[in-house]
Amino acid sequence: MFRIGTGFDVHAFEPGNKIYLCGVEIPFDRSLAGHSDADVALHALTDAILGASALGDIGLHFPDTDEKWEKADSIIFLNWSLKKAKQRNLKLSNIDLTIICEKPKINSVREQLIANLSKICSLERDKINVKATTTEGLGFTGREEGIASICSVLLYETS
Ligand code: MG
Numbered sequence: 001m002f003r004i005g006t007g008f009d010v011h012a013f014e015p016g017n018k019i020y021l022c023g024v025e026i027p028f029d030r031s032l033a034g035h036s037d038a039d040v041a042l043h044a045l046t047d048a049i050l051g052a053s054a055l056g057d058i059g060l061h062f063p064d065t066d067e068k069w070e071k072a073d074s075i076i077f078l079n080w081s082l083k084k085a086k087q088r089n090l091k092l093s094n095i096d097l098t099i100i101c102e103k104p105k106i107n108s109v110r111e112q113l114i115a116n117l118s119k120i121c122s123l124e125r126d127k128i129n130v131k132a133t134t135t136e137g138l139g140f141t142g143r144e145e146g147i148a149s150i151c152s153v154l155l156y157e158t159s
Pocket of ligand 1: 009010011034038039040043
């Protein structure tokens with residue numbers, strides 16, 4: 001039996017010198033604003049896993065009103081969602097993640113992002129896809145006000 005899940009997230013830029021995507025620190029001329037480390041890609045992936053597992057969403061389990069999660073490493077959220085899915089006998093089949101922004105250009109870091117997701121999720125690299133797109137200058141990502149991310153996952157029941 002298969003279970004599909006989707007996740008979506010957005011974070012706005014703020015002054016800074018690095019961003020986090022898929023748990024990878026990327027030097028950049030701005031940072032992403034957020035209560036945690038604002039890893040928009042990991043948040044979309046975590047929500048997709050929670051969705052497929054019928055476990056609500058990231059904000060339910062890690063509210064941004066809780067000081068505990070201030071500047072938190074988003075890998076914590078992802079690992080927690082994977083653990084909860086496992087308790088329901090659900091395992092990741094594949095990840096399809098899209099990052100939507102004008103900058104930074106994702107192509108130059110794509111392999112690093114895939115490698116890190118592979119490590120965190122204990123999933124073979126050929127089951128992970130990271131896509132990048134722009135919105136052709138339109139909307140908040142087009143105006144370079146922030147980054148959006150969409151993710152689909154497929155989980156399968158192990159028993
Ligand atoms: Mg978020």
